Amino acid sequence: MSGALEIFATAGFWPAALIAAAPLLLAALGALVCGRAGVLNLGAEGLFIIGAVAGYLATQRAGTPLAGAAAALAIGATIGLLHGILVSPFGLPQATTGLAVTLGAAGVAQFLAGPSVTGSARALRVETFPPVYLPSLPDLARGEDAILVARAAIDLLRVPAAVYLTFVLAIVIAYMFNRTPLGLALRACGENPDAVTTQGRSVHRLRIGADMAGSAMIALGGALFVLTGTGTLSFGVINGRGFVALAIAVAAGWRPGRAFVAAIGLGIADAYQARLLQLASTTTGELALLVLLVLALLILAATSRNVHWRQIFGRQRAVRRTPAKR
């Protein structure tokens, strides 16, 4: 029992938790941006996978993880553009279209990764984002407890800069939604599209834009999973995380702050069970995913009273009904 608790104090546990949380948070933020604008992005799973594959391959070719991030952003935005056009102006059903994106993108990802990849880890490591450099504390004789605490704090901060940027992005997105005209317009797209039309803005354009930005973020989340993590490609570990991110966004009631809390919680759970498995000396990623999925489902069930889901997605028809009269 004490061993189970000591995991929290092991070296590198908290950085591992933050590193596990960041891709989930980024993808959840992407799903949230889409969702706020009234697009339920069920393509999240496929976008996360193809982002991971694109990030891995581009990093392998170019030798820098920045290229991987750029590739993931580009491919995510492209898929988001297609999905947005299909869902918004053409009005295809969101659930099945999103599922098609997931199946299609995951299928294409298998092609990109090559026929040889069959769910096992790709042994070849690519360069990853390095953790930020922080000087270690000098050894002092006195005040050992304080030093231990300070060390733990510094330890906590020793993660790649991309992880920090993700956390900053959550704040930026929260600010954008709550304090800017663009955010207001996007929220109105989800909650009252007629109001947006009345303002003379195009609901379709805003939704496509949100879909592009959100999908790019989800794909980047997939890339970060590889490029801040092990630097290897393994479908067995990646699969399912896109859905988890989507569940975070839904359970958070499409609010960035709550998504942050949920993602950190799931990151801790992920890192914890990874350590637990190390202790048990089994190296399977399945339990990780199972824990994440069950937690996401529980969060979803527990928070659904607070989610103004129907407010967002109950008003879909209003847009389709709006005729293009001159």
Add this chain to the structure above:
Amino acid sequence: MIRFEKRGAPLALEIAAPVLAGLAAAVLTPATLALLGYPARSAFAVMASGAFGSGAALSATFAMAAPLMLTGLASLLSFSVRLNNLGAEGQLLGGALAVILLGTVMARVPAPLVIIIATLAGPLVGALMLAGPVAMKARLGTDETVATLLLNMIALIGIAAATGTALAAIAPTGAQQTFALPAALPSSGLGMTARIAIGLMIACLVCIAAMAVTRYTVTGFVLRAIGGNPTAARFAGIPVDRIQLTVGAVSGALAGFAGAALALGFIGGAGGITAGLGYAGIAVALLAGRWPLAVIPAALFVAALITGTQALSRAAGAPLALADIAIALTLLAAPAAAALSRYSIRIVRAIPPAPSAPPAGSPTPNAT
């Protein structure tokens, strides 16, 4: 000037739309393969012979069609009462998982008893896996789409753990991912042809029964009322939540039964559970539209599309995930065609004159 005008689709067009959608998916799949840089020469011939060309190909297609009919009908039923249930995959795997676990636990119980219990347990698990999210939707307002998707993944992990296979969460659609069954399970000792025939017979009978219920009974009328307008149905005194729960349970039970029957090996060709049948079932439901009977040809088509695509990817040396892409294309093409069939294209000659300013005080026509 070309104008698109909305109108109800005539019956002929409503039938033609899914046919065209299926053709579009069949054409776009090899096109995607070529786009991804693989040889797609004489792709249609390869696909056709892979689906129908030989006895083995035909039996593979028909073997896949039976579970597809069940998952397709399951999805169609839940769509028909406005349940966004994307969980047929998980319910199928859940039903199969129940059989596998029961087979392992009841190794000493006489085989016929195991078969009976397992055949009942599979649908029960499937029903619970959809009734749960639907009840949560009614009581808590949980979104059932995301909940069912998460349950899909959970069921897949469960089955991977139970059978000791490597996990590939979105496994390629089709036969590739066949999970081994524990040896303790009583094999029903049926021949391949018998299994295929039994599967098709059961599935077709279920589809016909569903068609009869939805078309010719009061229950069917109630279902159509909910599908047409849930709010109006609620005001008319129909207990919408309860009926959605019942239909959800039936839908889940159908998918769960498919999984159990596959795991027990009395439907399906080679035996064993195949990944992706639930997602492909959604494509079947979209092609079938609002007719349960149309699930039969739609499932046959999707089964042929999958086996044909598998033959194509084998011939081109490409990953089997091509079948997933084919299903994705069908999922896009079917609603797109249905939406297009609801518009008529009219060519308008004259440019309409600019509207004269309405007299002050009069209500503006067509205020939007």
